[in-house]
Amino acid sequence: MTTLIAFTGSTRSASFHTRLINSLPAYAPEGTSIALFDLSEVPFYNQDLEGEALPDAVIAMRAAVAEADGIVIAAPEYNGSYSALTKNTIDWLSRPMGQGVLREKKVMVISATPGPGAGARVTEQIVGLLGFFGNTVVGTVNVATIHEKMSADADVVTDSALADQLRTALAAF
Numbered sequence: 001m002t003t004l005i006a007f008t009g010s011t012r013s014a015s016f017h018t019r020l021i022n023s024l025p026a027y028a029p030e031g032t033s034i035a036l037f038d039l040s041e042v043p044f045y046n047q048d049l050e051g052e053a054l055p056d057a058v059i060a061m062r063a064a065v066a067e068a069d070g071i072v073i074a075a076p077e078y079n080g081s082y083s084a085l086t087k088n089t090i091d092w093l094s095r096p097m098g099q100g101v102l103r104e105k106k107v108m109v110i111s112a113t114p115g116p117g118a119g120a121r122v123t124e125q126i127v128g129l130l131g132f133f134g135n136t137v138v139g140t141v142n143v144a145t146i147h148e149k150m151s152a153d154a155d156v157v158t159d160s161a162l163a164d165q166l167r168t169a170l171a172a173f
C-alpha cells in the first residue's frame with residue numbers, strides 16, 4: 001500500500017489544481033491511496049504558534065505528511081511564483097528548522113494553467129526548494145490550456161497525453 005497526501009495551492013471552488021488532485025486515483029497504480037488534505041483550518045505561518053500553541057490543523061498536517069509515503073503538491077503559478085497558500089503549506093512543513101516533516105520525502109509537483117506557460121516557473125522554484133530540504137521529486141507535470149484537458153462537469157482528465165503523464169508520475173512513488 002502506498003499512501004499519498006495531496007495539497008492544493010488554490011481555494012477557488014472550481015480550482016483546476018484541486019480537480020486534478022481529485023482525478024488522480026484513476027491514474028494511480030493499484031494499492032495507492034491519495035488523500036487531499038483540508039487546509040481550511042491551517043492559519044498563516046506565525047512562529048508564535050510553534051510549541052504549545054500549535055494549531056490542531058497544523059499538528060494533523062504534519063502528522064499526515066510524516067506518515068505518508070509521498071506527497072503531491074498541486075501548485076498554481078501566481079505572478080511567476082507560488083500562491084500564498086502553497087508557500088504557507090511548505091513553510092509550516094519546513095519547521096522546526098532542520099526537523100520539518102517535508103524532508104527526505106518523495107514528491108510529485110503539478111502545475112496547470114489555462115494559459116500557455118504551463119506553470120513552468122513555479123514548478124522550477126518548488127523543485128529547487130524541495131531539493132534544499134533533501135526531498136526527491138519523482139515527477140513534475142506541467143499543463144498548459146488545462147481548461148481544454150478536463151471534462152467540464154467531472155474531475156476527469158480528457159487529454160490522453162496528460163493522463164499518461166499523471167500515470168507515469170504516480171507510478172514513480
Ligand SMILES: Cc1cc2nc3c(=O)[nH]c(=O)nc-3n(C[C@H](O)[C@H](O)[C@H](O)COP(=O)(O)O)c2cc1C
Nearest residue numbers: 010012015016017018076077078079080113115117
Ligand atoms: C494572482 C494571479 C496571478 C496569476 N499569475 C499567473 C502566471 O504567472 N502564470 C500563469 O500561467 N497563470 C497565472 N495566473 C492564472 C492561473 O494559472 C489560473 O487562474 C489558474 O486556473 C489558477 O489555478 P486554479 O484553477 O487551481 O485556481 C494567475 C492567476 C492569479 C489569480
